[in-house]
Amino acid sequence: MTEPENTALGDETKSCVERCNECGVCVKRCAFLQRYGSPKEIALNHRKMGSKMPFECSLCGLCTEVCPEGVDPAGLMLELRRDAVKRGVGDFKEHRPLLAYERRGTSRAFTLYGLPQRCERVLFPGCALAGSRAGRVEELYEILKAADPSMGIVLDCCSSPSRSLGREEEFIRVFTDMKERLLKEGVREVLVACPNCYKIFSEYGGDLKVKTVYEELTELDSPAGKIEGDVMVTIHDPCVLRDDPIAGNAVRALLQREGVRIEEMKSSGKRTLCCGEGGNAGAIAPEFAKAWGKRREEEARGRHIVTYCAGCANYLAHFARTSHILDIYLDPEATLTGKLKAARAPITYLNRLRLKGRLKKKLFNARIGERDAAIDTPPKKKGPSRGSRLKLLIFIAFIAAALFLAKAGGVGEYLEEARLRQAIESYGILAPLAYMLLYAIAPPLMLPGLPITVVGGVLFGPLWGAVYVTIGANIGANIAFLIARYLARGWVEEKLTGTKLGTLDEQVAKSGWKVVALTRLVPLFPFNLLNYAFGLTKIPWSKYALTSLICMTPGVIAYVTFSSSLLDLVKGKVSSELLIGVGLVVIVSLIPIIYKRLKAKRANLES
Ligand code: SF4
Ligand code: SF4
Ligand code: SF4
Numbered sequence: 001m002t003e004p005e006n007t008a009l010g011d012e013t014k015s016c017v018e019r020c021n022e023c024g025v026c027v028k029r030c031a032f033l034q035r036y037g038s039p040k041e042i043a044l045n046h047r048k049m050g051s052k053m054p055f056e057c058s059l060c061g062l063c064t065e066v067c068p069e070g071v072d073p074a075g076l077m078l079e080l081r082r083d084a085v086k087r088g089v090g091d092f093k094e095h096r097p098l099l100a101y102e103r104r105g106t107s108r109a110f111t112l113y114g115l116p117q118r119c120e121r122v123l124f125p126g127c128a129l130a131g132s133r134a135g136r137v138e139e140l141y142e143i144l145k146a147a148d149p150s151m152g153i154v155l156d157c158c159s160s161p162s163r164s165l166g167r168e169e170e171f172i173r174v175f176t177d178m179k180e181r182l183l184k185e186g187v188r189e190v191l192v193a194c195p196n197c198y199k200i201f202s203e204y205g206g207d208l209k210v211k212t213v214y215e216e217l218t219e220l221d222s223p224a225g226k227i228e229g230d231v232m233v234t235i236h237d238p239c240v241l242r243d244d245p246i247a248g249n250a251v252r253a254l255l256q257r258e259g260v261r262i263e264e265m266k267s268s269g270k271r272t273l274c275c276g277e278g279g280n281a282g283a284i285a286p287e288f289a290k291a292w293g294k295r296r297e298e299e300a301r302g303r304h305i306v307t308y309c310a311g312c313a314n315y316l317a318h319f320a321r322t323s324h325i326l327d328i329y330l331d332p333e334a335t336l337t338g339k340l341k342a343a344r345a346p347i348t349y350l351n352r353l354r355l356k357g358r359l360k361k362k363l364f365n366a367r368i369g370e371r372d373a374a375i376d377t378p379p380k381k382k383g384p385s386r387g388s389r390l391k392l393l394i395f396i397a398f399i400a401a402a403l404f405l406a407k408a409g410g411v412g413e414y415l416e417e418a419r420l421r422q423a424i425e426s427y428g429i430l431a432p433l434a435y436m437l438l439y440a441i442a443p444p445l446m447l448p449g450l451p452i453t454v455v456g457g458v459l460f461g462p463l464w465g466a467v468y469v470t471i472g473a474n475i476g477a478n479i480a481f482l483i484a485r486y487l488a489r490g491w492v493e494e495k496l497t498g499t500k501l502g503t504l505d506e507q508v509a510k511s512g513w514k515v516v517a518l519t520r521l522v523p524l525f526p527f528n529l530l531n532y533a534f535g536l537t538k539i540p541w542s543k544y545a546l547t548s549l550i551c552m553t554p555g556v557i558a559y560v561t562f563s564s565s566l567l568d569l570v571k572g573k574v575s576s577e578l579l580i581g582v583g584l585v586v587i588v589s590l591i592p593i594i595y596k597r598l599k600a601k602r603a604n605l606e607s
Contacts, residue, residue, distance in 0.1 A: 008079050008082070009076075009079040009080065009082070009083045012043070012072070012075050012076040012079045013043040013044075013046070013076065014043075015071065015072065015076075016039045016040055016042070016043035016071055016072075016073065016076050017040055017043045017044060019069045019070065019071045020038060020039045020040035020043070020067075020069060020071045020073075021040075021069060022038040022040055022041070023068065023069075024038065025066050025067065025068060026038075026039065026062070026063035026066055026067055026073060029062055029063070029066060030062060030063060031287070031288050031291045031292075032056055032057050032058070032281070032285070032288050033063065033073075035056075036049060036053060039063065039067075039071055039073035039076060042073070042076065043076060046080055048509065048538065049509070050507075050509060051084045051087075051089040051090055052090075052092060052284050053080070054077045054078075054080035054081045054084065054166075055081060055084075055090060055091070055092065055095075055165075055279070055280070055281065055283070055284045055285075056281050056284050056285035056288055057074070057077040057279060057281060057288075058239075058274040058276070058277075058278030058279045058281040058288065058289070058292065059074055059077055059078060059164055059278050059279035059281075060074065060239040060273070060274035060278045060279075060292075061074040061239060061240075061242055061243075062074075062239070062242075062271070062272075062273065062274070065242060065243075065270055065271060066271070077279075078164075078166065080166075081164075081165060081166030082166040082168050083166075084166060085165070085166040085167050085168070090165070090166060091165045091166065091167065092283075092284065094283040094284055095165055095280060095283055097283075098161045098165070098280050098283065099161060099162070099165070101127070101161070102127075102157055102159060102161040102162060104349065105127040105156065105157030106156060106157045106159065106174060106178075106371065106372070106373035107372055107373070108370045108371070108372040109353065109370075110155065110349075110352055110353065110356065111154075111155055111156045111370045111371040111372075112153070112154065112155040112156075112356045112359060112360065112368070112369075112370060113152070113154050113156075113181070113185065113367070113368065113369035113370065113371065114152055114153045114154070114359055114360070114363040114366050114367075114368055115152040115185055115186075115187070115366055115367045115368075115369070116149065116150050116151070116152055116363065116365065116366040116367075117150065117365070117366070118150045118186075119150045119151070119152040119185070119186065119187065119366070119367075120150065120186060120187060120188040120189060121148060121150070121151055121152070121187070121188065121189045121190075121191060122151070122152040122153060122154045122182070122187050122189075122190055122191065123137075123140065123141050123144055123151060123152070123153045123154070123191050123193075123213065124153075124154050124156070124158075124190045124191065124192045124193075124197060124201075125137045125140070125153075125155070125192075125193045125194070126157070126158065126192065126193055126194030126196070126197045126310070127157050127352070128194060128309075128310035128311045128314065129193050129194060129310040129324070129326070130155055130351070130352050130355055131310075131343065131345070131348030131349065131351050131352050132310050132313075132314055132324075132342040132343050132344070132348055132351075133310065133324060133326060133327070133342055133343070134343070134351040134352065134354065134355040136324070136326045136327065136330055136331075137193075137355060138355065138358060138359070139223075139330050140193070140213060140326060140330070141153050141359070143217075143220065143223055144191065144213070144216065144220075147220050151191075152187070152366065153359060153363075154182070154187075154190075155352065155355070155356055155359075156178055156371060158175065158178075158194075158196065158197040158200040158201065159171050159174045159175045159178075159200070159373075160196040160197070160199075160200050161280065162174065163175075163200065164278075164279050164280065165279075165280060172204075174373040175200065175204055176204075177371070177373055178371065178373070179204070179205060179206065179208060181371065182208060183207060183208065185367070185369075187208065188207075188208065188209060189208070189209040189210070189211060190205070190208055190209070190210050190211075191210075191211055191212070191213050191216055192210060192211075192212055192213065193212070193213045193214075193308075193310075193326070194309060194310060194311070195238040195240045195241045195247065195308065195309045196238075196240055196309070196311070198210060198212055198240075198241065198244075198247065199240045199241070202244075212246065212247040212250060212308075214247050214250035214251050214254060214308060214325065215246060215247065215250040217250070217254055217329070218250050218253050218254060218257075222254075222257060222258060222329075223329075223330060224258070224329070224330065224331070224332055226258055226259045227258045227259050227260055227328075227332045227336070228259075230261065231259070231260045231261065231332075231336060232260070232261040232262070232263060232303065232304075233255065233260055233261070233262060233263075233303065233304045233305070233306045233323075233328070234262070234263050234264065234265050234299075234300055234303040234304070234305055234306070235248070235251065235252065235255075235262060235264065235265070235268060235305070235306055235307065236265070236268075236272070236275065236296060236300075236305050236306070236307040236312055236316060236322070237268050237269055237272040237307075238272070238275070238307060238308065238309035238311075238312050239272055239273065239274045239275070239278055240278075240309075242269070242270050242271070242272050243270065245269060245270075247308060248269065248308070251306075251308045251325050254325065254329055255306065255325070255328070255329075258328075258329065258332065260328070263303060265296075265299040265300060266299050267295075267299060273292060273295055273296060273299070274292045275292060275293060275296060275307075275309075275311070275312040275315045275316050276288075276289040276290060276291075276292035276293035276296075276315050276316075277289070277311045277312065277314075277315040278292070289315075293315060293316060293318060293319040294319060296316055296319060296320065297316075297319035297320045300320045302320075304321050304322075304323065305320055305321065305322040305323070306322075306323050306324075306325055306328055307322065307323075307324065307325070308324065308325045309324075310324055310342075313327075313342065314342060314344070317342065321338075323335050323340070324342070327340050327342075431459070432460065432464070432468050435455075435456060435459065435460070435468055435472065436468050436471050436472035436475070437472070438452060438472070439452050439456070439468070439469065439471075439472025439473055439475070439476055440472050440475035440476045440479065441476065441479075442472075442473075442476055443473070443476030443477050443479065443480045443527065443528050443531050444476060444479045444480045444483060444531075446528045446529075447528075449473060449476075449527060449528075450559070452469075452472075453469050453473075453556070453559050453560060453563065454559070454563040454566070455563075456468055456469045456472075456560060456563070457469075457559065457560040457561070457562065457563025457564040457566070458563055458564065458566055458567060460564075461564050462557075462560055462561045462564040462577060462581075465560040465563070465564055466553075466556055466557050466560040466561070469556050469559075469560055470549070470552070470553060470556050473552060473556065474545070474548060474549050474552065476531070477527075477531045477548055477552075478531075478541075478544075478545055478548075480528065480531035480532050480535065481531050481532070481534055481535040481541065481544060481545075482535065482541070483532070483535065484531075484532040484533070484534075484535025484536055485535040485536070485541070508534075508537040508538060508539050509537075509538065512539065512543070513539065513543045513544070513547045515539075516534060516539065516543070516544055516547040516548060516551070517547050517550075517551045518595075520547065520548055520551035520552050520555075521551045521554065521555075521591060554584075554588060555588050557584065558581065558584030558585045558587065558588045559581075559585060559588075561577055561580055561581040561584055562577075562578070562581025562582060562584065562585050563581070564577055564581070565577035565578035565581055
């Protein structure tokens with residue numbers, strides 16, 4: 001199994017295939033692997049599992065940690081995500097909210113560089129903490145600044161979302177821009193509160209040193225004094241720091257210094273579990289995200305969870321009583337009595353803007369700056385309604401132009417229905433054969449089928465027109481399908497890159513022939529591309545051919561019936577075929593709208 005176009009992915013798959021003996025140790029701990037199989041199976045068959053598959057993994061690294069053979073399945077998943085982005089099929093529309101969140105975090109409005117004189121160290125609280133616990137960030141900065149008056153503060157985003165979504169180039173560009181700015185401003189050390197920021201700065205920060213605020217706090221006096229009474233908590237270690245115990249040790253030390261008892265969960269430290277937020281997996285597979293959260297809830301067994309990642313704290317709060325270490329450390333009374341509440345979106349955005357405003361006032365003798373990283377979010381892919389509306393508009397425009405030309409050129413009187421059909425009949429079998437041949441080569445050559453359908457209706461009438469169009473169009477659809485399957489796979493894959501059809505394979509894997517039926521009945525996708533796209537899936541040819549034949553027929557009948565009455569229309573007559581044809585075209589055009597409404601309704605019911 002080699003991946004010549006992507007060395008990193010090739011190395012990861014090779015390592016998984018060679019070293020994974022499918023012992024099942026990782027699989028039994030992970031719902032995602034239970035669905036897709038052992039890492040070896042994924043490495044061998046990932047192309048058949050669909051481009052969204054790696055985005056369902058939370059990148060938590062538990063599999064890598066427990067593997068006795070030293071396999072790194074989490075690394076494989078990240079490389080598969082990067083590969084999907086490189087091929088133009090990932091990320092997905094489900095990731096837009098997170099990318100928009102990241103974009104705001106790096107924008108002029110939300111960023112702040114507050115750098116006092118001779119500032120070499122800055123507090124970098126990260127987006128989630130600043131949004132959900134703005135007051136705590138302000139307090140924390142006060143404490144750090146009291147100990148080191150040259151301490152600065154930077155409100156910005158480390159771009160971890162882009163990195164975990166496989167947008168490596170964008171991540172490097174935006175993070176490097178920030179890193180260079182910090183270094184240029186004379187910053188040498190970044191104090192982070194978020195485990196993801198810690199990981200990013202450690203791996204990519206270069207000359208910038210990174211330290212967690214929790215370590216820093218252990219070196220300073222406690223602000224609140226000992227917590228009274230017998231307080232016991234359990235700790236959730238964020239999965240990104242499973243290999244780095246420094247922050248976890250510091251957090252435990254802080255709690256113990258305050259007199260808090262700690263009972264460890266079954267899975268902690270190196271063997272910690274994902275909270276459910278990891279890798280934005282919940283955007284694609286919410287069931288896996290919930291499964292992680294549930295497992296945390298079970299392991300907590302009703303105990304108060306304390307963690308040191310605002311993302312974890314916010315997500316786990318849906319399952320169990322959870323606080324951020326800074327909640328309990330800075331305001332133990334309100335935290336332990338349940339009075340302290342973390343803010344949720346959209347209030348978090350407001351909090352960040354207000355925090356920025358308050359900090360600016362406090363930093364009166366500091367250099368103040370902002371940044372605008374202009375994160376490049378993926379262009380909105382064309383919505384289905386636009387596509388179907390466009391198709392109807394083209395159809396109307398085509399008919400209007402044909403009618404206008406016929407009228408203007410005075411050809412109307414020559415287009416006598418009976419005379420025209422008689423002329424066609426005089427060619428015998430040759431006319432329909434030539435017509436069907438023309439239609440059969442149109443889909444493989446990606447020629448638009450609509451004008452040929454209209455001509456079929458005009459030349460052969462509603463009945464034989466529908467028969468010949470059905471035969472011709474189906475032969476063409478099958479030729480394109482077979483070309484994609486057996487002759488020109490690479491060319492077709494390239495053609496589909498970046499289109500929605502790049503993920504058709506996984507839909508077919510889940511729902512089989514129903515996907516063919518749906519895409520034929522609901523004309524949301526370009527017909528010509530669809531034929532090729534199905535050739536790349538695993539659907540048997542016979543099923544594809546039969547389903548296409550059955551499900552393309554309603555559309556064919558509608559357009560041919562309508563077209564067959566055009567000669568009457570040119571002559572100013574409104575025939576019954578015309579009315580029936582218009583009615584059928586309207587019904588066919590409504591199918592996508594009805595389908596979208598039903599889909600939205602179902603999504604609402606499920607959410
Ligand atoms: S969710 Fe975690 S344990 Fe499961 S495959 Fe992904 S990284 Fe491994
Ligand atoms: S634990 Fe390691 S060897 Fe076992 S199935 Fe997982 S990756 Fe393969
Ligand atoms: S938010 Fe969840 S996914 Fe992120 S570090 Fe915390 S444990 Fe991991």
